[in-house]
Amino acid sequence: MEHHHHSHSGAGLAEAAQVAMERAGEQWTPMRAAVFGALASFEKPASAYDIAEKVSQDQGRRVAANSVYRILDLFVGSNLARRVESANAYVANDHPDCVHDCIFLICDECGQATHMDDDSLSKNVRAAAKKAGFAPVRPVIEVHGRCEDCAGD
Incomplete structure (x- = not known):
C-alpha cells in the first residue's frame, strides 16, 4: 500500500519546514533556517560535518558540528529530516507535514x-x-x- 502525500521543493520546502517547526512549538531561528537550507541543498545524504562546512562557507564563519547535530536531532524529532542510520547522515524530509515510517x-x-x-x-x-x-x-x-x-x- 503506497502512502500518498504532497512533496515540497525549493522555497516551498523551506516554508513547509518552518510551518511544521512552529506547529511543533519550536522557533524557526536564522541558524535553524541555515542548517535546513544546507541540508536541503545536498543531492545525497549529508553528515553533520558536511552540513556544518556548508553553513560555515555560506555564513563566512565557523559553525561547529555539535551545534548542527543538536539542530538535526530537533529536525528529526519534528519530522523535518530523516536520518539514514547506516550512513550516519541526514536528508531533508520533502513532506514534513506527513508523519510515517519510511x-x-x-x-x-x-x-x-x-x-x-x-x-x-x-x-x-x-x-x-x-x-x-x-x-x-x-x-x-x-x-x-x-x-x-x-x-x-
Whole structure:
C-alpha cells in the first residue's frame, strides 16, 4: 500500500519546514533556517560535518558540528529530516507535514538514498515486533544495493 502525500521543493520546502517547526512549538531561528537550507541543498545524504562546512562557507564563519547535530536531532524529532542510520547522515524530509515510517534504498556505489513509503511493510514490521513482545518506537528499514543508474553500468 503506497502512502500518498504532497512533496515540497525549493522555497516551498523551506516554508513547509518552518510551518511544521512552529506547529511543533519550536522557533524557526536564522541558524535553524541555515542548517535546513544546507541540508536541503545536498543531492545525497549529508553528515553533520558536511552540513556544518556548508553553513560555515555560506555564513563566512565557523559553525561547529555539535551545534548542527543538536539542530538535526530537533529536525528529526519534528519530522523535518530523516536520518539514514547506516550512513550516519541526514536528508531533508520533502513532506514534513506527513508523519510515517519510511524505507531507504541506498546505493553502495554512488551513495544515493531514495526514500520510499510502504505503509503495509512498516505495519508488518511493527506487528512482528509486537508479536515478539517488543514495543516498537521507530522502525528503521534500509536496503543496500545498487540504484538503477549504477546497476545499468
